[in-house]
Amino acid sequence: MTPILAIANQKGGVGKTTSAVNLAASLAVAEARVLLVDLDPQANASTAYGVDKRSLEHHVYDALVGRRMLRDVIISTEVEGLDLAPTDQDLVGAEIELVSETERDTRLRDAIATIADDYDVILIDCPPSLGLLTINALTAATGVLVPLQCEFFAMEGLSQLLGTLDRVQATRNRSLNLMGILLTMFDRRNRLSFQVDKEIRSYFGPVVFETRIPRNVRLSESPSFGKPAILYDVAAAGTLAYLDLAQEVLGRLERD
Amino acid sequence: MTPILAIANQKGGVGKTTSAVNLAASLAVAEARVLLVDLDPQANASTAYGVDKRSLEHHVYDALVGRRMLRDVIISTEVEGLDLAPTDQDLVGAEIELVSETERDTRLRDAIATIADDYDVILIDCPPSLGLLTINALTAATGVLVPLQCEFFAMEGLSQLLGTLDRVQATRNRSLNLMGILLTMFDRRNRLSFQVDKEIRSYFGPVVFETRIPRNVRLSESPSFGKPAILYDVAAAGTLAYLDLAQEVLGRLERD
Numbered sequence A, B: 001m002t003p004i005l006a007i008a009n010q011k012g013g014v015g016k017t018t019s020a021v022n023l024a025a026s027l028a029v030a031e032a033r034v035l036l037v038d039l040d041p042q043a044n045a046s047t048a049y050g051v052d053k054r055s056l057e058h059h060v061y062d063a064l065v066g067r068r069m070l071r072d073v074i075i076s077t078e079v080e081g082l083d084l085a086p087t088d089q090d091l092v093g094a095e096i097e098l099v100s101e102t103e104r105d106t107r108l109r110d111a112i113a114t115i116a117d118d119y120d121v122i123l124i125d126c127p128p129s130l131g132l133l134t135i136n137a138l139t140a141a142t143g144v145l146v147p148l149q150c151e152f153f154a155m156e157g158l159s160q161l162l163g164t165l166d167r168v169q170a171t172r173n174r175s176l177n178l179m180g181i182l183l184t185m186f187d188r189r190n191r192l193s194f195q196v197d198k199e200i201r202s203y204f205g206p207v208v209f210e211t212r213i214p215r216n217v218r219l220s221e222s223p224s225f226g227k228p229a230i231l232y233d234v235a236a237a238g239t240l241a242y243l244d245l246a247q248e249v250l251g252r253l254e255r256d
């Protein structure tokens, strides 16, 4: 069964897209066949791979509402071994359109099932909410990777997120597990970063990835060139951290 | 007519809550009678004022679904002249519960109308999405203040947000205007910050506030003490920037 990882956290701006984009590229560099699904109407993951949203004929929305097969939406990227299911802003409409439909929660799971065997790992970038799109991702996923910014508000939202994971696991997807919590934007100059690190590790233990993503401007510059960090600045601290994370993720996938 | 400002941007983590919380306090310090409405199910604005969500008997959700008058939900804060309409996580349910109701977009507008005369300014902290809660805020508002992080992804989302403002103005709320764009988390050490500043000001001109909010750790520490920055560290760069912003906002309100 191909592992499907939802990169999720309803708190905004914690590094979901940056993690999805750079982990996907790092896994592909480690020889895995990877698919990245952009499930956020902001379409930041699509932009990060240089996709011109106006030029897309079909995208994730068409696969969710059943107009297209997911296979017909998928495109290749500059990174060997990495495919992308891009999105555009129309995806905002899916939340309202699917609410009264049957099987509204399992649309993505069924769409991904048609192509899962073509890949070794599938990643899903989620929007900053616990609405229908994120519920679709959690219902389709085998595991959840939770990026956590080293900030006070980000910690506040964790219990709400973990409560939602429990509910989805109990009612829609028994095999869903918390694959790991990833500390992001860790800033050595900032006492708060060390406090969050200490508190989260003492509370969650080994669920927290050893890899910590440092605050690194190269990670926020690379999307403007339509490239993941590994193609923009291979020696940057942020790039190396995501390469380390890919190794840790592969280790956890083998263990499970 | 009491000015009602929606602090909105669907991009996550751009400083909506930090701006709502600290602008509200700064306006109150400038002798305005202020109400802050927390319309985000994350309830970060409520936390920033030390509200214990478990102790709330009623909150914004009750006023939106018509179970309570907004007046019965409002509490005072440590800041003289500033009241708060707090929320808790149940607000997540409002998006799903209201979708099939009549007048789902005007619930907040009608609730605020019952208490507007008690205040000189009303601020609404919005969640990171363009769903029903944000549409309610834009329908109730007289103006929108858009916090914009000095980052590439944040700029990307601006056209989507401005498109939504136009649609709400055309179909639900003719008097809605873009009160201003506020540059947040400006980091002097980071070239990207200067690029975003230059690009946004040349494109949007005087709509962009002269006040720029610097990246300042005191702004991210103060919520963990349940206080706005002005009660936590009155001389911090972030605190002073929001005091400047309050003066600029008052100037724009007088002009209109």
Ligand SMILES: Nc1ncnc2c1ncn2[C@@H]1O[C@H](COP(=O)(O)OP(=O)(O)OP(=O)(O)O)[C@@H](O)[C@H]1O
Pocket: A011, A012, A013, A014, A015, A016, A017, A018, A019, A040, A044, A126, A127, A128, A184, A185, A186, A213, A214, A215, A216, A217, A219, A220, A221, A238, B010, B011, B012, B013, B128, B151, B152, B153, B154
């Ligand atoms: N480690 C990092 N160092 C520096 N900047 C970062 C880092 N990670 C992310 N960023 C920047 O911070 C901002 C927020 O990150 P990102 O957009 O990935 O978060 P998100 O959780 O996907 O946001 P949203 O909730 O809007 O989907 C972006 O501008 C991004 O470029």
Ligand SMILES: Nc1ncnc2c1ncn2[C@@H]1O[C@H](COP(=O)(O)OP(=O)(O)OP(=O)(O)O)[C@@H](O)[C@H]1O
Pocket: A010, A011, A012, A013, A128, A151, A152, A153, A154, B011, B012, B013, B014, B015, B016, B017, B018, B019, B040, B042, B044, B126, B127, B128, B184, B185, B186, B213, B214, B215, B216, B217, B219, B220, B221, B238
């Ligand atoms: N000027 C600043 N300097 C330093 N940190 C800041 C600044 N503004 C906000 N922050 C911190 O950045 C994070 C994001 O800010 P905030 O939560 O206010 O954004 P938001 O747009 O309300 O997020 P969401 O989309 O989740 O509602 C928070 O942890 C906050 O403390």
Ligand SMILES: [Mg+2]
Pocket: A016, A017, A018, A040, A044, A126, A127
């Ligand atoms: Mg994102």
Ligand SMILES: [Mg+2]
Pocket: B016, B017, B018, B040, B044, B126, B127
């Ligand atoms: Mg917020």
